[in-house]
Amino acid sequence: xxxxxxxxxxxxxxxxxxxxxxxxxxxKMALLVLFVATLPLYAxxxxxxxxxxxxxxxxSALGVQLLTGYCGQITLGHAAFIAVGxxxxxxxxxxxxxxxxxxxxxxCLLAGLWSVxxxxxxxxxxxxxxxxxxxxxxFITVDFIITHYVSRVGGREHYFxxxxxxxxxxxxxxxxxxxxxxxxxxxxxxxxxxxxxxLRTKVGxxxxxxxxxxxxxxxxxxxxxxxxxxAFFAAGVLAGVAGxxxxxxxxxxxxxxFQLSWSVWIVGVILIGGVGSLxxxxxxxxxxxxxxxxxxxxxxxxxxxxxxxxxxxxxxKEAAFGLAIVLFLLYEPRGLAYRWQQLxxxxxxxxxxx
Amino acid sequence: xxILLELVLSGIMVGSIYALVALGWTLIYKCSGxxxxxxxxLTLIGAYVCLTFYQWGFPFPVAVLAMLIxxxxxxxxxxxxxxxxxxxxxILSVIMITAGLSFFFRAVVGFVWGTDTVVFTxxxxxxxxxxxxxxxxxxxxxxxxVAAIVLLLVFVWxxxxxxxxxxxxxxxxxxMAALSLGVSAKWVYxxxxxxxxxxxxxxxxxxxxxxxxxxxxxxxxxxxxxAVVLGGLNSIPGAIVGGIAIGVLQNLSDAYIGPLTxxxxxxxxxxxxxxxxxxxxxxxxxxxxxxERV
Numbered sequence: 059x060x061x062x063x064x065x066x067x068x069x070x071x072x073x074x075x076x077x078x079x080x081x082x083x084x085x086k087m088a089l090l091v092l093f094v095a096t097l098p099l100y101a102x103x104x105x106x107x108x109x110x111x112x113x114x115x116x117x118s119a120l121g122v123q124l125l126t127g128y129c130g131q132i133t134l135g136h137a138a139f140i141a142v143g144x145x146x147x148x149x150x151x152x153x154x155x156x157x158x159x160x161x162x163x164x165x166c167l168l169a170g171l172w173s174v175x176x177x178x179x180x181x182x183x184x185x186x187x188x189x190x191x192x193x194x195x196x197f198i199t200v201d202f203i204i205t206h207y208v209s210r211v212g213g214r215e216h217y218f219x220x221x222x223x224x225x226x227x228x229x230x231x232x233x234x235x236x237x238x239x240x241x242x243x244x245x246x247x248x249x250x251x252x253x254x255x256x257l258r259t260k261v262g263x264x265x266x267x268x269x270x271x272x273x274x275x276x277x278x279x280x281x282x283x284x285x286x287x288x289a290f291f292a293a294g295v296l297a298g299v300a301g302x303x304x305x306x307x308x309x310x311x312x313x314x315x316f317q318l319s320w321s322v323w324i325v326g327v328i329l330i331g332g333v334g335s336l337x338x339x340x341x342x343x344x345x346x347x348x349x350x351x352x353x354x355x356x357x358x359x360x361x362x363x364x365x366x367x368x369x370x371x372x373x374x375k376e377a378a379f380g381l382a383i384v385l386f387l388l389y390e391p392r393g394l395a396y397r398w399q400q401l402x403x404x405x406x407x408x409x410x411x412x
Numbered sequence: 413x414x415i416l417l418e419l420v421l422s423g424i425m426v427g428s429i430y431a432l433v434a435l436g437w438t439l440i441y442k443c444s445g446x447x448x449x450x451x452x453x454l455t456l457i458g459a460y461v462c463l464t465f466y467q468w469g470f471p472f473p474v475a476v477l478a479m480l481i482x483x484x485x486x487x488x489x490x491x492x493x494x495x496x497x498x499x500x501x502x503i504l505s506v507i508m509i510t511a512g513l514s515f516f517f518r519a520v521v522g523f524v525w526g527t528d529t530v531v532f533t534x535x536x537x538x539x540x541x542x543x544x545x546x547x548x549x550x551x552x553x554x555x556x557x558v559a560a561i562v563l564l565l566v567f568v569w570x571x572x573x574x575x576x577x578x579x580x581x582x583x584x585x586x587x588m589a590a591l592s593l594g595v596s597a598k599w600v601y602x603x604x605x606x607x608x609x610x611x612x613x614x615x616x617x618x619x620x621x622x623x624x625x626x627x628x629x630x631x632x633x634x635x636x637x638x639a640v641v642l643g644g645l646n647s648i649p650g651a652i653v654g655g656i657a658i659g660v661l662q663n664l665s666d667a668y669i670g671p672l673t674x675x676x677x678x679x680x681x682x683x684x685x686x687x688x689x690x691x692x693x694x695x696x697x698x699x700x701x702x703x704e705r706v
Binding site for chain 1: 515516518641683
């Protein structure tokens with residue numbers, strides 16, 4: 059086991075796909091885990107709340123990355139499946155008396171199945187038409203079923219709010235920002251690891267083959283429809299995890315949280331981060347969230363001269379995000395993950411250029 | 413029976429506005445292959461520009477003319493800055509750049525004009541309803557219908573007779589051949605965006621006259637998508653028929669299925685219908701059937 063990858067040549071398939079290729083990678087991951095685990099010790103509540111947004115965005119975008127970046131199925135309705143996960147979790151805790159982990163598990167499963175329903179048309183159509191069906195999934199699920207039917211269960215109008223202390227994991231109540239942070243961090247690690255592993259298996263290779271050329275993949279014996287539906291299921295489950303994390307962070311859920319703009323937002327996140335890269339999900343989520351927080355900090359002093367800036371900050375945020383997507387597509391179409399890769403390549407081989 | 417007829421007629425009237433916007437969408441797709449998700453924001457911008465001029469005291473026709481000129485310029489600028497470089501890029505990039513633009517435009521509209529519903533004051537069209545064979549319509553609908561039909565005819569004339577329209581048709585048909593005959597493809601792309609901006613602006617203005625104007629008028633831009641899917645993405649008659657069909661469908665489903673549910677049917681019926689169309693006939697009524705080879 060060497061320390062640097064310079065001069066390491068893989069001789070087996072397993073070796074080239076191994077996770078821990080050098081001690082440097084081990085050290086890097088250990089440092090990352092250490093950093094994430096100890097963050098609440100020295101960060102204030104504001105930083106923790108930003109970190110929670112980052113983690114939620116990562117979990118939301120992970121399913122989109124799987125569908126769009128690895129299986130080539132473009133989706134503009136992912137918020138619908140996050141909503142299914144969130145609502146099933148909330149209803150499980152609120153009405154059916156399930157413990158939170160069980161309700162979350164049920165939410166993930168149902169979100170996955172619901173996602174498969176809207177994946178069915180992908181057997182016949184792709185590209186733009188695929189986008190249209192996923193967008194229809196968004197409207198049918200959130201704007202129709204959830205707004206007009208689910209939200210009225212139990213006589214509550216428009217939103218569910220959970221009494222404090224109802225979300226417990228094995229007797230531990232999840233009731234503060236820091237606890238939500240740990241929950242979200244653990245789930246994010248698990249989901250990233252699961253997806254990274256899945257992509258190294260037969261299933262992952264089949265997905266990538268479908269992304270690169272579905273007709274060729276079918277000719278090579280890949281069951282395209284089955285693997286597409288499997289991708290939709292897996293993406294739906296990941297969306298369900300994001301939904302389950304959303305519940306303890308606010309103790310309150312409303313259709314407003316899962317609008318079309320959030321679906322577009324998470325696709326934008328993976329575009330900025332880099333399509334077809336797990337690093338891209340993390341980079342995109344961090345970049346978008348941190349840039350918007352910096353924008354907020356920049357607006358506060360300016361608001362003295364132009365008060366409309368704070369009232370209409372939401373619009374400023376959306377304009378900045380739209381502009382960011384456009385500029386990234388024009389000037390950095392491969393996203394932040396590509397820059398990271400180039401940087402890594404440079405230092406991996408340093409000081410020799412081979 | 414009378415109710416049915418009334419619903420269908422008013423559906424056609426609103427649908428003709430959708431048809432106008434759908435025409436702009438199809439034009440962009442036909443000429444440059446860009447799938448535009450920002451159509452609703454184009455209607456918003458046009459409608460707010462027109463409203464602003466109207467509120468400054470200009471007569472309505474002048475306000476519309478000013479809006480058309482602004483739309484033309486904005487269309488040229490948008491195409492030049494953002495979309496010219498995206499031609500030939502993968503579909504995800506092209507779609508997402510229009511999605512990014514839609515975020516940007518909507519945010520700018522919200523920032524400049526706020527979120528409150530505003531109406532054209534004084535009303536542009538007379539308020540008394542028109543009676544026709546015992547059916548009652550608002551005059552706004554009737555005038556919108558007339559305006560939309562006139563504009564659709566102008567568009568059709570423009571494509572069939574006008575020099576620019578012919579060069580657009582040529583580019584859509586065979587870009588290489590058109591280039592070799594001296595048609596400037598760049599100008600055609602720019603023109604398609606300019607016309608789409610203008611058509612969407614007129615559509616937005618008419619809708620603003622019907623229900624008042626707020627940021628949710630941009631929802632119309634999403635209704636254009638079922639319309640063009642139904643008609644076939646690259647068919648101009650398809651866009652017109654699709655737009656009208658979506659208008660009628662909305663009215664009928666609202667009246668007949670709406671009472672059975674708890675509301676919201678009108679908004680999602682076009683999308684449910686679109687899924688059905690996609691499953692049965694993905695290329696729409698008159699779209700091109702693509703055969704793919706490896």
